Amino acid sequence: MKTVRIIALREDRKRLLEHLQDSGLVQIRRGENDGKGFKKVDKTSQMQVFERNVQLTEQALKILDSAVPEKAGLLSSFKGRREIDPDELGVIASKSGDVIAVCNRIVELDKTRSDIAAELVKIRAKLEMLESWKELDIPLNTTGTRSTAIFIGSLPEEYSLSKLKEKLAAENPKLEFELEVIHSEPNLTNLVVFVPASQRVMAEDTLRSLGYSRPMSPTSKVPKVKTQKTIEKRERLIKQREDAEKEIESYAASREDIKSTQDYFRVRADKYNVINNLDHSKHVFVIDGFIPESDCEKLEKLCARVCDCCVEFGDAGDDAPVKLKNNKFAEPAQGILTMYAAPGRTDIDPTPVLAFFFYFFFGMMFSDAGYGILMVIATGLMIKLFKPDKKMRNNLKLFQYCGISTTLWGLVFGSIFGDAPAAIYNMFTGANITMADILPWPTLDPQKDALLLMIISIALGLVHILVGMGCKFIVCIKQKDYAGAFFDTGFWMLMLIGFAVLGAGVAFSPVLITVGAVIACASAVGLVLTQGRGKKGIVGKAIGGLASLYDITSYISDLLSYSRLLALGLTTGVMAQVFNMLSTMMGTNVLGIVFMIVIFLIGHAINIGLNALGSYVHTMRLQYVEMFSKFYEGGGKEFEPFSLNSKYIKIQEDK
Amino acid sequence: MNGIFLAILGAAIATVLAGIGSAKGVGSAAQTAMGVLSEDSSMFGKMLVLTLLPGTQGLYGFIVGFLILVSSNVLSGNPDVTMAQGFAYAGAALAIGFGGLFSGIAQGKAAVSGIAMTAKDDKNFSKGMVSVTLVEIYALLSFIVSLLVVIQVPNFG
Numbered sequence: 001m002k003t004v005r006i007i008a009l010r011e012d013r014k015r016l017l018e019h020l021q022d023s024g025l026v027q028i029r030r031g032e033n034d035g036k037g038f039k040k041v042d043k044t045s046q047m048q049v050f051e052r053n054v055q056l057t058e059q060a061l062k063i064l065d066s067a068v069p070e071k072a073g074l075l076s077s078f079k080g081r082r083e084i085d086p087d088e089l090g091v092i093a094s095k096s097g098d099v100i101a102v103c104n105r106i107v108e109l110d111k112t113r114s115d116i117a118a119e120l121v122k123i124r125a126k127l128e129m130l131e132s133w134k135e136l137d138i139p140l141n142t143t144g145t146r147s148t149a150i151f152i153g154s155l156p157e158e159y160s161l162s163k164l165k166e167k168l169a170a171e172n173p174k175l176e177f178e179l180e181v182i183h184s185e186p187n188l189t190n191l192v193v194f195v196p197a198s199q200r201v202m203a204e205d206t207l208r209s210l211g212y213s214r215p216m217s218p219t220s221k222v223p224k225v226k227t228q229k230t231i232e233k234r235e236r237l238i239k240q241r242e243d244a245e246k247e248i249e250s251y252a253a254s255r256e257d258i259k260s261t262q263d264y265f266r267v268r269a270d271k272y273n274v275i276n277n278l279d280h281s282k283h284v285f286v287i288d289g290f291i292p293e294s295d296c297e298k299l300e301k302l303c304a305r306v307c308d309c310c311v312e313f314g315d316a317g318d319d320a321p322v323k324l325k326n327n328k329f330a331e332p333a334q335g336i337l338t339m340y341a342a343p344g345r346t347d348i349d350p351t352p353v354l355a356f357f358f359y360f361f362f363g364m365m366f367s368d369a370g371y372g373i374l375m376v377i378a379t380g381l382m383i384k385l386f387k388p389d390k391k392m393r394n395n396l397k398l399f400q401y402c403g404i405s406t407t408l409w410g411l412v413f414g415s416i417f418g419d420a421p422a423a424i425y426n427m428f429t430g431a432n433i434t435m436a437d438i439l440p441w442p443t444l445d446p447q448k449d450a451l452l453l454m455i456i457s458i459a460l461g462l463v464h465i466l467v468g469m470g471c472k473f474i475v476c477i478k479q480k481d482y483a484g485a486f487f488d489t490g491f492w493m494l495m496l497i498g499f500a501v502l503g504a505g506v507a508f509s510p511v512l513i514t515v516g517a518v519i520a521c522a523s524a525v526g527l528v529l530t531q532g533r534g535k536k537g538i539v540g541k542a543i544g545g546l547a548s549l550y551d552i553t554s555y556i557s558d559l560l561s562y563s564r565l566l567a568l569g570l571t572t573g574v575m576a577q578v579f580n581m582l583s584t585m586m587g588t589n590v591l592g593i594v595f596m597i598v599i600f601l602i603g604h605a606i607n608i609g610l611n612a613l614g615s616y617v618h619t620m621r622l623q624y625v626e627m628f629s630k631f632y633e634g635g636g637k638e639f640e641p642f643s644l645n646s647k648y649i650k651i652q653e654d655k
Numbered sequence: 656m657n658g659i660f661l662a663i664l665g666a667a668i669a670t671v672l673a674g675i676g677s678a679k680g681v682g683s684a685a686q687t688a689m690g691v692l693s694e695d696s697s698m699f700g701k702m703l704v705l706t707l708l709p710g711t712q713g714l715y716g717f718i719v720g721f722l723i724l725v726s727s728n729v730l731s732g733n734p735d736v737t738m739a740q741g742f743a744y745a746g747a748a749l750a751i752g753f754g755g756l757f758s759g760i761a762q763g764k765a766a767v768s769g770i771a772m773t774a775k776d777d778k779n780f781s782k783g784m785v786s787v788t789l790v791e792i793y794a795l796l797s798f799i800v801s802l803l804v805v806i807q808v809p810n811f812g
Binding site for chain 2: 340447448454557560561563564566567570574575578613617618620624625
């Protein structure tokens with residue numbers, strides 16, 4: 001990593017920044033030349049305009065998605081960004097005004113729509129209130145004419161017209177009246193009573209004795225007319241809402257344009273954000289940043305082509321970001337590494353080691369040739385069909401390599417969809433053969449040779465840990481920490497090797513036992529002598545040295561942890577075998593064969609899901625906990641170049 | 656008198672106890688995960704991984720159970736188990752049964768915390784995941800013990 005400083009004329013700023021953004025070579029940092037004739041330029045307000053536009057388009061897209069859901073396949077999340085011609089960018093820019101207008105319109109329509117929805121709720125409540133009066137064709141607050149008194153109101157009981165007449169007559173035989181029942185339901189009767197003006201008081205008393213009450217809010221409006229008007233209004237609103245919805249739907253065709261425009265504004269907002277960080281004098285401006293060493297030449301050429309400017313490189317200090325660079329084999333595992341932490345300043349890049357062991361252990365745990373081949377084909381197809389972006393592509397590649405390893409281990413363990421070939425053969429012929437009989441090469445059956453496989457697992461674990469410690473050794477040497485390299489790491493490596501040789505000796509030859517024991521004892525003595533070197537006084541040193549031997553327990557538990565290689569490998573095989581057994585249970589008639597196919601497909605799908613997840617998680621754990629703890633510090637920052645940080649489109653690279 | 660009942664009892668102990676552990680663990684993790692998903696459904700993948708982590712105990716138990724049924728020939732229909740072998744199966748099953756039961760519950764609790772941590776900042780996901788798998792080693796050790804015994808039992812007298 002190098003630092004870079006570009007000084008150019010202010011009039012070239014736009015062009016230069018655009019090219020830098022397109023190329024994505026430089027990570028720009030905030031300039032630190034304030035006060036020395038330079039100052040920052042505030043572009044925040046412009047930036048906010050662009051960011052508002054991004055938000056507006058996001059909102060419009062959301063509305064469109066709810067109105068007209070986008071047809072998206074199950075696998076569309078693997079799809080890469082749409083590639084566009086560099087020329088198309090100009091078209092997008094020129095159309096952006098129109099697209100923003102469309103977005104504004106969509107948002108406005110959406111607002112209309114929700115306003116109408118709120119209004120409709122109100123109308124419904126109003127209609128409910130009017131419901132019991134809707135037949136009344138005089139205003140609710142009518143009290144009478146010159147010669148007639150009119151009572152409009154309700155009684156708290158249900159009456160029919162004739163029953164009510166009887167009741168009123170019985171209550172007060174003197175009363176002359178005419179009445180109409182407007183509405184009646186249980187516990188409510190709305191009525192209009194006409195009496196001669198002279199009997200007004202008497203009529204009121206009589207009605208009160210039946211529980212008469214006036215309407216709650218008498219108005220001068222005629223309920224019948226009002227109801228009709230409200231219904232008309234409702235219909236008008238519903239129509240309006242439909243129109244708004246139709247119009248929103250009609251914009252579905254511009255979805256792609258909206259997406260491109262969103263990216264256009266996003267990119268511009270980024271650019272203005274960068275300008276905020278640059279130092280400007282009256283005529284020139286300065287870009288400070290970081291650039292990977294390998295790209296320096298490219299940048300120089302680019303700058304020379306774009307404008308007259310001065311490019312300087314310098315050595316980056318400790319705060320420089322890290323860009324991982326690996327070959328095709330290791331690159332997919334970078335994601336796994338950065339998920340843990342980017343390498344710190346003293347770290348070496350462990351990706352190649354990580355990649356190898358990741359593929360290797362994943363394969364050993366998933367260990368089935370059938371599943372492995374499926375993985376290779378599926379990931380291959382996805383890469384080919386969807387042309388995913390780099391990150392997703394790397395993830396798919398990771399699983400493709402894991403698939404290859406899975407296939408190989410599956411062949412070693414004699415597992416192809418579990419024991420499917422043997423089980424199906426047995427089902428049709430009634431024979432009783434095993435996978436070992438079919439496969440022409442010697443296999444290692446985890447069920448029968450579990451102990452052997454466990455020893456192999458732990459031996460592989462030992463190799464893994466030793467590689468991790470080897471990395472620590474290299475790191476220490478690089479930092480000229482020779483005591484750390486030889487005493488802290490070297491002796492422990494020797495000790496582990498000693499135990500390994502001793503273990504091998506138990507199995508093969510007594511000579512090795514002696515050799516191993518000698519190595520282990522010698523390194524133990526070395527540890528006791530050196531591990532207390534930081535302590536004061538002879539006693540302190542001795543105690544420190546002896547106490548360090550206790551660390552052996554952590555190495556033992558680390559090693560035992562690798563027995564999961566056996567456990568998960570066995571799990572995959574046994575589960576597959578169980579599903580094969582279930583699927584071949586129903587015999588060889590037509591029904592049985594259909595049953596077999598269904599159970600086979602479902603069962604193996606479950607098994608792949610469960611065990612791929614398990615293998616992935618546990619492989620990662622072995623790397624993170626058992627290996628990285630031996631040497632890896634992490635804590636670095638990733639290199640994040642100033643580039644076209646878009647969501648939907650990407651510019652085709654010049655070929 | 657032979658040991659068929661004890662062999663089947665062993666298979667049951669292994670499957671059921673470890674299964675209970677996993678069910679409890681996955682259950683509590685799933686509850687928390689759904690709470691997180693109600694806020695942000697884009698975390699589904701990560702939540703799924705963390706939720707399923709306490710599920711392995713049940714698998715281990717099932718595998719031990721299955722291997723007991725296979726090696727005692729219960730599945731092939733003519734079981735052939737001596738009393739001593741029956742006791743051996745039952746004893747072996749206790750390891751993964753109880754190991755799975757308690758480590759499943761404990762791992763479930765760890766997974767709940769991992770989910771809460773990931774919900775706050777999904778950069779914490781890998782750390783949470785690794786921490787949750789730390790619990791698993793104890794289920795694994797139980798499983799290995801059960802396994803090593805079960806595959807040797809047919810050689811017992």
